[in-house]
Amino acid sequence: SAVISQKPSRDICQRGTSLTIQCQVDSQVTMMFWYRQQPGQSLTLIATANQGSEATYESGFVIDKFPISRPNLTFSTLTVSNMSPEDSSIYLCSVTRGDSAEAFFGQGTRLTVV
Amino acid sequence: AQSVAQPEDQVNVAEGNPLTVKCTYSVSGNPYLFWYVQYPNRGLQFLLKYITGDNLVKGSYGFEAEFNKSQTSFHLKKPSALVSDSALYFCAVRTNQAGTALIFGKGTTLSVSS
Numbered sequence: 001s002a003v004i005s006q007k008p009s010r011d012i013c014q015r016g017t018s019l020t021i022q023c024q025v026d027s028q029v030t031m032m033f034w035y036r037q038q039p040g041q042s043l044t045l046i047a048t049a050n051q052g053s054e055a056t057y058e059s060g061f062v063i064d065k066f067p068i069s070r071p072n073l074t075f076s077t078l079t080v081s082n083m084s085p086e087d088s089s090i091y092l093c094s095v096t097r098g099d100s101a102e103a104f105f106g107q108g109t110r111l112t113v114v
Numbered sequence: 115a116q117s118v119a120q121p122e123d124q125v126n127v128a129e130g131n132p133l134t135v136k137c138t139y140s141v142s143g144n145p146y147l148f149w150y151v152q153y154p155n156r157g158l159q160f161l162l163k164y165i166t167g168d169n170l171v172k173g174s175y176g177f178e179a180e181f182n183k184s185q186t187s188f189h190l191k192k193p194s195a196l197v198s199d200s201a202l203y204f205c206a207v208r209t210n211q212a213g214t215a216l217i218f219g220k221g222t223t224l225s226v227s228s
Contacts, residue, residue, distance in 0.1 A: 103215075
């Protein structure tokens with residue numbers, strides 16, 4: 001398995017501001033994934049972050065709104081920019097490891113935009 | 115494109131009765147299939163996976179799932195439900211290509227009554 005630490009665990013932010021979420025993994029991983037879980041809904045993939053290259057964004061998500069950094073094989077950040085109340089969600093970091101098919105998840109960041 | 119369908123928003127069962135949570139999928143090639151559980155205010159916990167081999171896979175907490183290729187289904191089952199099984203259950207799929215993200219179903223809320 002992989003131990004994933006996400007910070008912050010929750011935050012309440014003013015609209016128009018930005019929040020950076022950190023994801024730290026206890027071992028080196030190739031791929032890291034960021035998901036959004038809107039209230040009462042499923043997980044939607046935002047982007048895939050590969051170390052040393054630009055993140056790959058899913059349809060409906062853009063880099064200007066959700067910039068991602070992946071400086072090394074154990075760390076990534078997701079920034080939610082120019083926030084609006086519609087961005088209120090749980091944001092989850094996830095990784096897969098070469099020796100395991102399943103994905104492992106952080107505890108998530110519960111974001112409320114007011 | 116990959117997709118997962120969980121046709122039931124909620125499943126209600128009495129404690130001690132068997133439970134089934136349904137999942138069907140669409141993916142090109144051989145699928146990797148997963149079930150995760152999410153308890154309130156907690157992250158996603160991995161329950162079980164199907165990669166290859168025996169169509170009946172066993173997982174954590176007494177859960178099992180049956181892979182049916184002809185029906186493209188991967189239903190979650192448990193012979194005897196517990197009140198503590200009450201949670202939100204997600205079916206997920208990905209291709210067998212390394213480094214691909216999981217695609218999640220919308221989730222099914224399981225409610226077990228005493």
